[in-house]
Amino acid sequence: MKKMLLASSALVAGVSFITTASAEETQIKWSAYTEFNVSSTGVEGDVAGGDTNGGLDFNTNSEIHLNASQTADNGLTYGLHVQLETDQSSDNNTDENHIFVEGDFGKVELGDQDSAGDRMMVSGTSVGFEYGMFGNYTGGLSALENDGSLGRTAADFSDTSDATKITYFTPTYNGFKAGVSFVPDSDSGQTISADSTSIENHFDGGLNYSGSFNDFSIDAALIGATHEVPSSGSSDNTYYAVGGGLMVGYAGFKAAVGAIHEDTEDTSEMDTVDVGLSYSTGPWGFSVGAAWSEFDGDNGINNESIAYSAGVGYEIAPGLNTWVGATAGDYEGGVEEFTGSSPLC
Secondary structure, eight states, X not given: OOOOOOOOOOOOOOOOOOOOSOTTTOEEEEEEEEEEEEEEEEEESOOTTOSOXXXXXXXXXXXXXXXXXXXXXXXXXXXXXXXXXXXXTOSOOEEEEEEEEEETTEEXXXXXXXXXXXXXXXXXXXXXXXXXXXSOSOSGGGGGTTSTTTTOOTTOSOOOTTOEEEEEEOXXXXXXXXXXXXXXXXXXXXXXXXXXXXXXXXXXXXXXXXXXXTTEEXXXXXXXXXXXXXXXXXXXXXXXXXXXXXXXXETTEEEEEEEEEEEETTTEEEEEEEEEEEEEETTEEEEEEEEEEXXXXXXXXXXXXXXXXXXXXXXXXXXXXXEEEEEEEEEETSOSEEEEEEEEO
């Protein structure tokens, strides 16, 4: 009788954090937000989803956040952060979810969270007024982002979003701070890759500086990223990105500029530059911005886009804000013109 022996091996390691019922041991904080959006977008060109259906759209964006932490007798702080999606149309009930350990050595984060490079990047979108810039309009313009470089800013490099990762941040020394993230694949949550993933072995990181001199504030960053893009050919293609930015603040004003160069081996390369300016006084906030991108594909597809954005916000009461913003631009090589506007209460 022939016998068949099947053998397998696995190496597993993990870290867990369990909250306790004692408020003295665990600091637990719940918070929440919800947005009601009204938007209208339109394009000149044959792009599916480019125009708002019927010219007007209502939608919401809502989350519940849980933060829990404990501090041990040796000074080590550890805990978790969870963001729960609460919109009716959301198929993914969790946005970000990670545990952390922090001490004199810095901070380590384990789980589904934006990468170090993404969180440390400074660009035109960093001026502090969220809805006067790009990428915040619902529907319409978002459908065009898959068409080359439309609507991109210097902060929109391939950073793996909330894929499960390990991230380390150094302590801050004289205003300087560094961070690095590692992501083995594009999976998040309980998903485990078998033979297919859109990226492999992603690393990104950054170096930040933040300081103030008299009445001026300065924030600066340098970032880099790289990973392998699985290919049907004999070898994978390598992606890399390098960029950075600078933001200066004075007397309620903030001005920022960012730039990023991206290159995917044997596929394409892209350059993006953006600028932003904001001003806040009392309950009022104002912002303007612009972004330019040039995309060159190895398959001969080349295009260029430029977008302009402006917004006004007003704080009605603590935690209750309203705003209105608009974006317009041109896209050579695809949609010729696009516009978008959206108020929120």
